[in-house]
Amino acid sequence: MAKVLFRLVMPEREVLATEADMVVVPGTEGDFGVLPGHAPLISTIRPGVIEVYQGGKVERRFMIVGGFAEVTPERCTVLADEAVPFETVTVEQLDQRERRAENDLTDAATDAEKVVAEKDLAVARDLKRAQAYYASR
Structure with a gap:
């Protein structure tokens, strides 16, 4: 094949x-x-x-x-x-990544920092969803 x-x-x-x-x-x-x-x-x-x-x-x-x-x-x-x-990624690591992004968003002082933090938060949430889906397969 x-x-x-x-x-x-x-x-x-x-x-x-x-x-x-x-x-x-x-x-x-x-x-x-x-x-x-x-x-x-x-x-x-x-x-x-x-x-x-x-x-x-x-x-x-x-x-x-x-x-x-x-x-x-x-x-x-x-x-x-x-x-x-x-298999090396844990739920705890993804939770920590999400919390870090949420903190960065809260602490963002400029529009540029806010945009970066929003993107990081979206990525963290996407990764959590993917991990939850594929962990059950």
Whole structure:
């Protein structure tokens, strides 16, 4: 069976390089699955979970904050702002991230600081929703 080359990269390092049967990416416009022979595309990514499939089942999951995905018929490359193995993320860490963003929003002194804090709070809440959904799967 044909495989798709999948690379997950952060600015400071490569997180994963593997061949997969399919990769599901949380695109800004909705999740999309990448199989061998996929049409070329570039997409922004929303906070969520990437799933790497082998043999018809999920082999690995990664929680990501955002970034870009580039897809060709042979490969899928995700350039992520942040990416960590799903199983290493705890509810407590996500709660702490949300509280920190709420505090930053409360303490924001300028419009620019407020915009950044609002974005951080939205990301924290998106990650909590994704973790709750995928933890039960």
